[in-house]
Each structure stands twice: as structure tokens, then as C-alpha cells.
Amino acid sequence: MSENYTIPIGPLHPALHEPITLKLEVSGEEIVGVDIFCSQVHRGIEWIGMNRNNAIQSIYLAERVCGICNISHPFCMVDAVEKVTNIEVPERAQYIRTIIAELERIHSHLLWAGVAAHEIGFDTVFHYTWALRESVMDLVEYLTGNRVTKAIFMIGGVRRDISEEGAKKIKEGMRFYLENFHKIEEIYLHDPTIRMRTRDVGILTKKDALKLCAVGPVARASGVPKDVRQDYPYAAYADYGLKAITPDMYNGEVHGDVFDRIIVRLLEVKQSVDIINWALDNMPSGSILAEKNLVKLKIMLKKAEGEGVGRVEAPRGEDIHYVRLKAGEEPFLSWKIRAPTYNNVLPWIPMLLGGQIADVPIVAASTDPCMSCLNRVTVVDTNKKKEFEITKEYMHEQSIKKTRRLMRNGQ
Amino acid sequence: MMMHEVWKLLFKKPFTNKFPAKYAPKNVHSYLRRVKSGKVKLVPPIPPPPNFRGKIQYDIDSCVGCGLCAQVCPSKAIEIVRDKKWIIMHCKEGATLAAPLKIKIYVSRCVFCAQCVDVCPRKCLHMSDEFLLANEDKLSRDLIIPGP
Numbered sequence: 374m375s376e377n378y379t380i381p382i383g384p385l386h387p388a389l390h391e392p393i394t395l396k397l398e399v400s401g402e403e404i405v406g407v408d409i410f411c412s413q414v415h416r417g418i419e420w421i422g423m424n425r426n427n428a429i430q431s432i433y434l435a436e437r438v439c440g441i442c443n444i445s446h447p448f449c450m451v452d453a454v455e456k457v458t459n460i461e462v463p464e465r466a467q468y469i470r471t472i473i474a475e476l477e478r479i480h481s482h483l484l485w486a487g488v489a490a491h492e493i494g495f496d497t498v499f500h501y502t503w504a505l506r507e508s509v510m511d512l513v514e515y516l517t518g519n520r521v522t523k524a525i526f527m528i529g530g531v532r533r534d535i536s537e538e539g540a541k542k543i544k545e546g547m548r549f550y551l552e553n554f555h556k557i558e559e560i561y562l563h564d565p566t567i568r569m570r571t572r573d574v575g576i577l578t579k580k581d582a583l584k585l586c587a588v589g590p591v592a593r594a595s596g597v598p599k600d601v602r603q604d605y606p607y608a609a610y611a612d613y614g615l616k617a618i619t620p621d622m623y624n625g626e627v628h629g630d631v632f633d634r635i636i637v638r639l640l641e642v643k644q645s646v647d648i649i650n651w652a653l654d655n656m657p658s659g660s661i662l663a664e665k666n667l668v669k670l671k672i673m674l675k676k677a678e679g680e681g682v683g684r685v686e687a688p689r690g691e692d693i694h695y696v697r698l699k700a701g702e703e704p705f706l707s708w709k710i711r712a713p714t715y716n717n718v719l720p721w722i723p724m725l726l727g728g729q730i731a732d733v734p735i736v737a738a739s740t741d742p743c744m745s746c747l748n749r750v751t752v753v754d755t756n757k758k759k760e761f762e763i764t765k766e767y768m769h770e771q772s773i774k775k776t777r778r779l780m781r782n783g784q
Numbered sequence: 785m786m787m788h789e790v791w792k793l794l795f796k797k798p799f800t801n802k803f804p805a806k807y808a809p810k811n812v813h814s815y816l817r818r819v820k821s822g823k824v825k826l827v828p829p830i831p832p833p834p835n836f837r838g839k840i841q842y843d844i845d846s847c848v849g850c851g852l853c854a855q856v857c858p859s860k861a862i863e864i865v866r867d868k869k870w871i872i873m874h875c876k877e878g879a880t881l882a883a884p885l886k887i888k889i890y891v892s893r894c895v896f897c898a899q900c901v902d903v904c905p906r907k908c909l910h911m912s913d914e915f916l917l918a919n920e921d922k923l924s925r926d927l928i929i930p931g932p
């Protein structure tokens with residue numbers, strides 16, 4: 374008798390920024406089939422940008438595409454618009470953009486590391502990592518005036534300068550991270566339990582990563598050295614000469630599993646610290662905006678015609694904004710956003726196949742999507758036509774149980 | 785390693801600032817009344833950083849009603865209205881009595897981007913430090929600038 378269950382996960386939860394449905398076919402504990410349904414919600418962000426807002430208003434709308442990558446999206450959008458209008462961004466603004474983008478990467482990767490620890494039941498590590506993350510949040514608040522929605526981008530530059538004192542504060546913050554990096558490294562990369570839960574779990578081979586167009590840390594962890602900052606440098610990255618991080622830089626081997634994704638992200642935190650320090654030391658002086666008069670800028674944008682593509686390496690991978698402007702019209706003629714998680718969702722299929730239900734949280738979290746989609750799961754027993762619900766708590770409990778089991782057996 | 789950290793944390797002062805009180809009061813309104821009468825003391829919040837973007841402030845007298853702020857506001861929080869005060873306006877046909885254009889800001893819609901502050905030619909808008917803005921009534925007196 375076939376004992377296969379189908380478990381749909383998702384699609385909706387109020388806290389989701391990427392609502393998605395997962396259908397898992399399980400035989401006992403093992404996952405034997407995975408199906409993914411995207412496009413579960415439509416927020417109309419692109420529509421508003423094309424119908425209601427002018428380009429300046431759309432910067433703040435782009436910021437709200439994602440709560441965590443809210444530098445990458447406006448960055449990408451203004452980049453695209455600057456390409457249409459041929460606005461030359463002053464060098465100092467380029468460096469400030471780089472610094473803010475890297476601060477965002479540090480905060481996003483630490484947030485992710487905490488979530489990953491939480492998913493496998495290590496809440497102490499979760500709190501510890503997030504406590505470390507507070508420091509970068511304070512820096513962001515100090516530099517931009519707000520913790521989350523930074524509102525620092527403007528077409529043709531940035532809206533706030535980094536003062537002498539600000540630079541000193543950032544340097545101090547970066548020293549703090551360098552001092553504490555070995556602790557994070559110790560916790561995540563040398564802890565036997567984390568290794569047991571993540572080594573050879575959720576494997577994405579290099580071939581699959583290339584075939585499914587994975588981006589960002591997910592692709593890099595599978596040994597694909599791709600990074601927009603390296604391949605098509607923007608802002609100040611060309612001066613820095615960045616090199617994409619793959620796990621073999623750390624221990625000489627590529628598994629493409631969850632553990633490798635942890636390695637890549639933690640090394641990237643270190644790399645970001647390095648970039649920020651470098652950018653502060655080499656920051657040119659000068660103006661931070663190409664066109665200070667916003668009214669003139671608005672008229673210029675109204676006259677502009679053409680199309681532009683912005684590409685930015687967000688913490689989760691490559692982000693793309695496509696923008697088309699028509700002369701005489703203030704809203705975009707078309708605006709298309711491709712967020713990185715879109716590419717990183719399909720790789721879930723090879724990652725989850727052959728795994729266990731207890732691994733779903735950590736494997737899905739390892740690509741760094743929004744995890745609230747696991748909040749409600751309905752299990753359909755196809756043989757008995759019976760439905761019952763698995764809540765996020767149940768899944769989480771299963772995950773913790775597995776960690777405990779492994780800890781017991783490992784000792 | 786982790787155990788060591790946990791031990792250290794056990795003896796440290798908690799990182800969290802217990803604003804506004806050490807334990808959440810059962811009834812916020814009665815708590816606030818007691819604060820007002822001086823019976824209990826509020827735990828102060830962590831001061832916001834310089835250049836923090838809080839509740840917007842508007843100097844109605846220097847506003848010329850150009851409407852630029854409403855044009856760039858991403859959340860359409862600014863409405864252009866006629867002033868309640870009538871003034872004598874001098875135009876080609878001679879002096880007439882008219883109400884000049886002013887703005888009205890709905891703070892409940894504001895996303896605190898400060899774009900209007902940047903664009904205003906008369907510098908009559910600026911962001912304050914005030915951040916305690918939660919209210920059940922989105923059109924309450926405190927959340928409309930200038931007041932009704």
C-alpha cells in the first residue's frame with residue numbers, strides 16, 4: 374500500500390514578503406516529491422510605479438519591496454533611471470552607496486545566521502547573533518536617520534553625507550565585528566551539532582545551480598563564483614576589485630550543502646567589513662548629488678526617454694530592475710523588478726528531494742527567503758481523504774527533536 | 785564556547801532598555817495618569833540619533849503654498865488646502881480678500897522619508913525627534929498637521 378502523503382506548505386501569511394506554496398510528497402519521513410507555486414500575491418508595486426508615482430516617489434516605493442534588502446532595491450532602481458537619463462553620479466556618492474550597501478549585507482547575513490540557528494533549535498545562538506547585529510543597526514540608524522527604511526538614495530547620488538565623526542563611528546563598529554568574528558566563526562563553523570544538522574543536507578550541485586540559475590550565496594556555496602560586484606562592478610566595487618567567495622576558500626572543498634552556505638555568508642560578513650574599511654580610507658571628497666535642485670531633477674526626468682537596467686548584488690543575490698521612461702510622462706512606462714529569491718526558489722526542489730520533513734525549515738531557510746510560509750501546513754492523506762494541520766510550531770519541534778537526536782547519537 | 789557566553793550574559797546587565805516601564809502596565813491610560821501626577825517615574829527611551837526622522841513639523845507662516853512637497857510625497861500624505869485665515873492679496877485687478885494656499889499633513893500616512901523637507905523652497909518643514917505616534921484613530925488631532 375502506498376503511504377505517500379502530500380503536504381502543502383503556504384501560501385499566505387501576513388508577515389511574508391514572498392508568499393509561496395510548497396507541495397511536498399512524503400513517504401514516511403522522506404521527501405520524495407517537491408512542487409513549488411510562486412506568484413501567490415500581487416502587491417501592485419510595479420503598477421503604482423507605472424501609474425501613480427513619479428520617479429522620485431518610486432524610490433521610496435522600491436525601498437518597500439523588501440524589508441531587509443531595502444538598500445538594494447532603491448539602489449537598483451536609481452541605477453536604472455540614471456542609465457536612462459545619463460546622470461553621472463559623483464564619486465563620493467558612489468562610495469557612500471557602497472558603504473551603506475555593505476552595512477546592509479552585514480546586517481542581513483547576521484540576521485540570516487540567527488534565523489538559521491533558530492530553525493535548528495539553537496535559540497541561544499540566535500539571540501547571541503542578533504545581539505551582535507544590533508551594533509550594525511545602530512550604525513545604520515546613525516548614518517541614515519532610521520533603523521530600517523533608510524531613505525538615503527536619490528537619483529544622481531545620496532541624500533546624506535558621512536561626516537568625520539560618522540566615519541569614526543563606522544570604523545569603531547567595524548573593529549567590533551572583526552574582534553567578534555572569531556566568536557561567530559567558532560559557534561557556527563566548529564560546533565559539532567550545527568555541522569551534523571547542516572553538513573550534506575540540502576545539497577545543490579554546481580550543475581543544478583547553473584541549470585536553475587541560482588544567484589547569490591546559494592550559487593556561490595555550490596561553487597559557482599558569480600557575484601555582480603565582481604562580474605559587472607557598479608558603484609565603488611570596480612576600484613576595490615572584489616572576488617566572489619566560494620566555500621573552497623575556507624576549507625578547500627565544495628559540498629553545496631547548508632553548511633557551505635553558512636561558510637559563504639559568514640565569510641562575506643568579513644569581506645563586507647573589509648570593503649567598508651577600504652571605502653572609508655579611500656573616500657574621495659566632493660559633492661554627493663549630481664543635481665541638488667529637486668525641481669530641476671524632476672523636469673529632467675520628465676523629459677527623459679529610453680530604457681535602463683540596474684543590477685545590484687543584494688545580500689540574497691542578484692537583483693534586477695528594468696525601467697522604461699517616456700518623454701512627457703512622469704511615471705515609468707514600465708518597471709520590472711526581479712528579486713533574487715525568485716531564482717533561489719527553484720533550487721529548493723533538488724535540495725529538498727531525499728531529505729526529511731525536519732530538514733525543510735533549515736533547507737528552505739538556507740536560501741534566505743522569508744520563512745513565515747511555514748506557519749500553516751495542511752497534511753492531506755490521499756488514501757484516507759483526511760486533512761489535518763501541521764503548524765509552524767510542530768515543524769519547529771520536529772526540527773529541534775532531530776537536533777537533540779543527533780546530539781545524543783553523536784556523543 | 786557557547787556555554788561561556790551564556791554564563792557571561794547571566795551576570796551582565798540586560799541590554800534591553802525597559803522603556804516605558806520595567807514591567808508592562810496592565811492599563812496604559814491609568815499608568816500614564818500616574819506618571820502625570822508624579823506617582824511613578826517613566827523609564828526614559830534611548831535618545832534618537834542626530835538627524836533622526838520623526839514626526840514632521842510645519843511652519844505655516846512661511847509656507848507659500850507652492851505645492852512641491854505634495855508633488856514629491858511618496859505616500860500622498862500632503863494635501864493642499866486653503867488657509868483658514870483670509871488675507872488681502874494684491875493682484876492686477878487690485879486688492880482682494882482671499883485665502884492663500886497652505887498644506888495639511890496626515891502623519892498617519894507619512895512614511896518619514898523627509899523628501900518634502902528636502903524639496904521645500906522656504907524650508908518650512910522639518911523632521912522632529914518625536915516617535916511615539918501610535919494611535920487608534922488615524923485622524924486624531926495629534927496626527928494632522930497643522931491641527932484642525
Ligand code: SF4
Binds near residue numbers: 886
Ligand atoms: S514645499 Fe514648502 S512652501 Fe511649498 S507648499 Fe510645501 S511646505 Fe509650503
Ligand code: SF4
Binds near residue numbers: 860896
Ligand atoms: S516625510 Fe515623506 S511621506 Fe512624510 S509627508 Fe514628507 S514626503 Fe510625505
